[in-house]
Amino acid sequence: MYRYVARRLAEGVVTLLALSLLVFGSVHLTGSPEYFLIRGSEDVTPEIYAMVRKQLGLDKPFIVQYYIFLKRVVTKLDFGQSTYHQRSVRTMMMERIPNTLQLAGAGLLLGILLGVPLGILSAVKRDSIFDKAGKLFAVAGMAAPQFWLAIMLILLFGATLKWLPTYGKGDLSNLVLPALSLGLSLAAAYMRLARSSMLEVLDSEYVRFARIKGLRERQVIWKHAARNAVNPLLTFGGLSLAGLLNGSIVVEVIFAWPGVGRLMLEGVVQRNFPLVEGTILVSAFFFIVTSFIVDVLYGYADPRIRVG
Numbered sequence: 001m002y003r004y005v006a007r008r009l010a011e012g013v014v015t016l017l018a019l020s021l022l023v024f025g026s027v028h029l030t031g032s033p034e035y036f037l038i039r040g041s042e043d044v045t046p047e048i049y050a051m052v053r054k055q056l057g058l059d060k061p062f063i064v065q066y067y068i069f070l071k072r073v074v075t076k077l078d079f080g081q082s083t084y085h086q087r088s089v090r091t092m093m094m095e096r097i098p099n100t101l102q103l104a105g106a107g108l109l110l111g112i113l114l115g116v117p118l119g120i121l122s123a124v125k126r127d128s129i130f131d132k133a134g135k136l137f138a139v140a141g142m143a144a145p146q147f148w149l150a151i152m153l154i155l156l157f158g159a160t161l162k163w164l165p166t167y168g169k170g171d172l173s174n175l176v177l178p179a180l181s182l183g184l185s186l187a188a189a190y191m192r193l194a195r196s197s198m199l200e201v202l203d204s205e206y207v208r209f210a211r212i213k214g215l216r217e218r219q220v221i222w223k224h225a226a227r228n229a230v231n232p233l234l235t236f237g238g239l240s241l242a243g244l245l246n247g248s249i250v251v252e253v254i255f256a257w258p259g260v261g262r263l264m265l266e267g268v269v270q271r272n273f274p275l276v277e278g279t280i281l282v283s284a285f286f287f288i289v290t291s292f293i294v295d296v297l298y299g300y301a302d303p304r305i306r307v308g
Contacts, residue, residue, distance in 0.1 A: 008295055012288040016281070020073070023280050024066050027273050056083060056273075069277070079278030084270040089278040093260060097282070099169060100259035103178055103252070104244035108237070110183025111190050116233065118187070119194025123202060124221060134191055141188025150181040150254045167256040178255045182248060186240055193236055197229040238294030242287040 053059045057068065072078045079089035122134035157177060158166035165174050202225055210220045249261035256262075260279055267275030 005296060008292050012292055015288060016284060017070075019284050020070060020277075020281055021066065023277055024069060025062070027276050028062065028065075073281070079281070080274035082267075082272055082275050084267075084272045084275070089274045092263065092275070093278055093282055096258055096260045096263050099257065100245060100248065100252075100261065102175065103182065103248060103257060103259060104241060106175055106179035107182030107186060107244050107248070108241050110179055111186030111240070112237065114183065115187035115190025116194045119191040120198055120221070122191065122195045123198035126199065131195075134195065138188045138192045138195075141185055142192070144185070146181060146185055147250050147254060149184060150177070150251055153177050153180055154254070169258055174255075178248075178251050178257050181251045181255075182244055186244070189240070190233070190236070193232055194229070197232045198225060201225045201229045234297060235294055238290045238297075242290040245283060245286045245290075 050059070057065060060068075069080070072080065077090060079093075081087065082089055082092060085092065118134050118137065122131045125131050154166045154177065157164045164176050166177060168174060245260075248257075248259065249265055251257065252259040252262040253265060260282065264276065264279035264283070266272070267279060
């Protein structure tokens with residue numbers, strides 16, 4: 001198990017290094033940010049452009065720029081200064097990360113609390129009205145685009161009923177609609193996965209044997225079936241959390257939620273190299289760490305798949 005954990009850690013570090021090179025190169029292919037920073041200014045000469053490039057460190061060869069960037073990140077966890085805001089990228093991200101964690105955590109919690117019980121109930125009550133309603137919810141939830149769902153929630157609860165605020169971050173009421181936008185789509189996926197996993201376990205031999213022994217149905221479902229059906233849910237839970245941390249850009253923009261996703265989009269629009277690189281690498285770090293934790297928990301949840 002220890003060798004497996006060490007190997008997964010090494011793979012994560014290599015993946016992060018490769019991604020840093022890919023992101024650094026891709027961002028620099030979009031063009032130089034000095035044209036964005038001083039566009040519209042009068043009497044801009046080539047000498048001024050050259051001076052700005054030197055101040056930003058863009059006059060050095062690409063490999064030298066990447067080495068300086070990587071050394072600064074590894075030794076000091078410093079992603080540089082935002083070329084647009086003239087602030088430390090690390091400081092800006094530390095201000096936004098708690099907001100993204102709050103939104104992603106609320107969406108994941110809602111998805112689990114709503115989707116998993118519906119999936120288990122749908123599997124236990126196979127082909128009943130509950131099963132049909134659950135499958136309809138799953139199909140509708142996974143088919144509805146997230147931006148459309150967010151707009152519908154704003155129109156219903158914000159514009160029509162005026163029950164909830166529709167933008168910004170204030171008290172918990174500001175969190176409800178963004179969390180619903182993320183959680184409902186996730187609940188549909190959880191429902192389908194929980195249902196299929198439970199159906200497979202309920203048809204297994206050891207569940208039939210438990211029923212033959214005379215165990216109560218509730219004990220059969222929760223102690224034997226649900227426990228063995230949790231592995232796919234555990235894997236999907238970790239990956240979905242990482243996906244929410246990285247993929248909530250649309251929701252953050254629609255609801256003006258001050259998170260990392262919205263900060264990343266601002267960096268792209270502003271051609272802000274340090275900000276884009278920092279937000280993408282932090283998002284990748286979250287994904288790799290979450291995947292690593294899921295792999296380790298997977299081994300402890302099911303002794304059959306532990307690696308010696």
